[in-house]
Amino acid sequence: MAQTNLKVGVTGYPLTHTISPAFQQPAFAHYGISACYRAYPVQPDDLPAFVESLRAPDWLGLNVTIPHKEAVTSLIDRCTATAATIGAVNTVFKDGDALVGDNTDAHGFLTALRADGDVDPTDARVLVLGAGGAGRAVLVALAQAGAGHITLANRHPERAQRLAQSLSTVLPAATALAPWQSPALDEAARAADIIVNCTAVGMANGPAPTKSPLGPSAFRPGQLVFDLVYTPRRTPLLHHAQDHGARVLDGLPMLVYQGAAAFERWTGKPAPLKLMKSKALAALGG
Ligand code: NAP
Numbered sequence: 001m002a003q004t005n006l007k008v009g010v011t012g013y014p015l016t017h018t019i020s021p022a023f024q025q026p027a028f029a030h031y032g033i034s035a036c037y038r039a040y041p042v043q044p045d046d047l048p049a050f051v052e053s054l055r056a057p058d059w060l061g062l063n064v065t066i067p068h069k070e071a072v073t074s075l076i077d078r079c080t081a082t083a084a085t086i087g088a089v090n091t092v093f094k095d096g097d098a099l100v101g102d103n104t105d106a107h108g109f110l111t112a113l114r115a116d117g118d119v120d121p122t123d124a125r126v127l128v129l130g131a132g133g134a135g136r137a138v139l140v141a142l143a144q145a146g147a148g149h150i151t152l153a154n155r156h157p158e159r160a161q162r163l164a165q166s167l168s169t170v171l172p173a174a175t176a177l178a179p180w181q182s183p184a185l186d187e188a189a190r191a192a193d194i195i196v197n198c199t200a201v202g203m204a205n206g207p208a209p210t211k212s213p214l215g216p217s218a219f220r221p222g223q224l225v226f227d228l229v230y231t232p233r234r235t236p237l238l239h240h241a242q243d244h245g246a247r248v249l250d251g252l253p254m255l256v257y258q259g260a261a262a263f264e265r266w267t268g269k270p271a272p273l274k275l276m277k278s279k280a281l282a283a284l285g286g
Helices: 020-030 044-053 081-086 105-116 133-144 157-166 183-191 236-243 252-267 273-283
Strands: 006-012 035-041 059-064 091-095 098-102 125-129 149-153 175-177 194-197 224-227 247-249
Touching (some): 020 035, 059 252, 098 252, 125 183, 149 183, 252 273
Parallel strands (some): 006 059, 125 194
């Protein structure tokens, strides 16, 4: 690998706030790799030319976020099996001259669930809220990990239906849909071993920052509630869950693990996880 002025970063649009540079840059510095990780806001029309520019030798790779995760799949040379199954790419790396797309969200989710949530999803009963890009990656991860039963709910039910249909070959036979904000959803939540929020509800500066996707009666002791949102770290959902005896996990560990896996694709070196975690925490204000 050339060691001077390598380019690497994250693209999305709009890219108002991203903490990825705060924990990726120190990882490069840790190995003395002369690379600059920065945010590249790119409008959808400009994405093809931007992705093509990655072929220049000074580009190391890229993280990809909303709204480009699906569009980028047709602009690169190939996808890993996981990215192809998910149908979305969050990391582009180089294999010789080829641009390869991977999806490290699934790995980040499972690592956080196991290492920080202390739960193995194998044979578990899981409720997944949200059928956007994150919901897709989480469903594939749960299916690959052998979850026993999955219930999926989304505000716009037709999107959940389409997603379940498109993943029907990988999802467990015991996969069900539940209507958004319904008694059936609360029941599925109470029955679940693991509840995962993959919606933007509860996210600061998002569409519903003060709301929770589930009411207070949806929780019970003994279950884990995992909110992918990490700003704030304690969302209204996690407050409700904690108040009713459930264990909770926020989205920060997943963010760091998906970024760490991307770092490893770009550099071939083990990610300095402790350092990346502490820098991500500091970027969120502790
Ligand atoms: P996305 O593709 O835009 O999907 C957004 C999801 O949120 C959809 O399910 C959407 O439902 C739902 N939603 C939005 N506003 C809503 C509202 N007011 N009420 C109910 N549902 C609403 O986004 P994404 O990439 O899946 O990301 C979703 C969240 O996960 C974001 O907060 C993101 O920051 C977080 N995330 C975290 C990590 C991590 O590493 N921790 C990784 C990826 C994503 P409809 O389909 O009905 O609109």
